[in-house]
Amino acid sequence: MKPTKQVRIGSLSIGGGNPIAIQSMINIPLTETKQAIEQILRLEESGCEIIRATVPNDACADKLPEVISHIHIPLVADIHFDYRLAIRAVQSGVSKLRINPGNIGGKDRVREVVACLKEYGIPVRIGVNAGSLEKEILAKYGHPTIDAIIESARSSIGQFNEFGYDNLVISIKSSDVVTTYQANKRFAELYDYPLHLGVTEAGAQLSGVVRSSVGIGALLLDGIGDTIRVSLTGDPVQEVIAAKEILTACDLRNEGIRIISCPTCGRCKTDLLSIVTQIKEHTSDIKTPLVVAVMGCGVNGPGEAREADLGIACGDGNGVLFKKGEIVATVPSEEIVDVLLAEINLLTS
Ligand code: SF4
Secondary structure (H helix, E strand, C coil), X not given: CCCCCCEXXXXXXXXXXXXXXXXXXXXXXXXXXXHHHHHHHHHHHHCXXXXXXXXXXXXXXXXXXXXXXXXCCCEEEECCCCHHHHHHHHHCCCCEEEXXXXXXXXXXXXXXXXXXXXXXXXXXEEEXXXXXXXXXXXXXXXXXXXXXXXXXXXXXXXXXXXXXXXXXXXXXXXXXXXXXXXXXXXXXXXXXCCEEECCCCCCEHHHHHHHHHHHHHHHHHCXXXXXXXXXXXXXXXXXXXXXXXXXXXXXXXXXXEEEEECCCCCCCCCCHHHHHHHHHHHHCCCCCXXXXXXXXXXXXXXXXXXXXXXXXXXXXXXXXXXXXXXXEEEEEHHHHHHHHHHHHHHHHC
């Protein structure tokens, strides 16, 4: 990966060669404190390493200490418009701020926020969003071009640097995948601040996952990116699952069960999707890396999945269990899921 500065966020560090951290954002207000904490704990369990929450008012800021005391991953406060809330959040123990200096209310206020960040040793993420560039920059370029986005980033970084503050993470997001890719590429050529990657307003379900995977994945394969957030409409746990899949696909994480399964064809005589779903559900807690193949037939299955550590090929009435492409047992179809799960447990315990 491209070398970047290391930035400490609570108990973990990003940049500087550290593993790429997965983050997400809760979609429950902090004022619904019990539910918000429960959602964060669920996200932690699914593999989320940094969590962000919006702090739009004092009522939410009041809840920060309670929430922080119940969770085990760093909390980032997302602040817009009100510099006093930024200061309150830092004083309440958040591990990072996410602000946009353009909407925090002028130089004096940025100076006050910086003084507080310095006192508490807390980093800040500057979020540059193509959809909300400064009016002057938009007027100069006409629309959010790559040059316009980079100028906005330069101006925001300058405001912090002017007060001697360098503990920064940058994100450059657009809802347009190609713009996100090109702007981050350009930024990485110019600066060595760690980059938080994401495609904003990516959408829901499949289209959201595809858009995020293309934008984030392309950058990661170019060696760019220090932390990622997949933005999806819906349960944020899905964001974390998608982020893990992206990192695994880019060979940047090697943990847990990776299931490869065939698309099925006319040879398949079984409900392969239901088998894959069952295997996924029963192995989601395993951390040991293992490639497991779930194939629709014995004619091509073991051969097609030769690279897997372990696998099954389903048949009509019977299926086979194979290891590294070699068949080791023939199993009645109704037992095949249990047999595979037992083998997985044996190899990972
Ligand atoms: Fe078809 Fe068998 Fe290949 Fe699956 S493994 S795609 S069922 S030939």
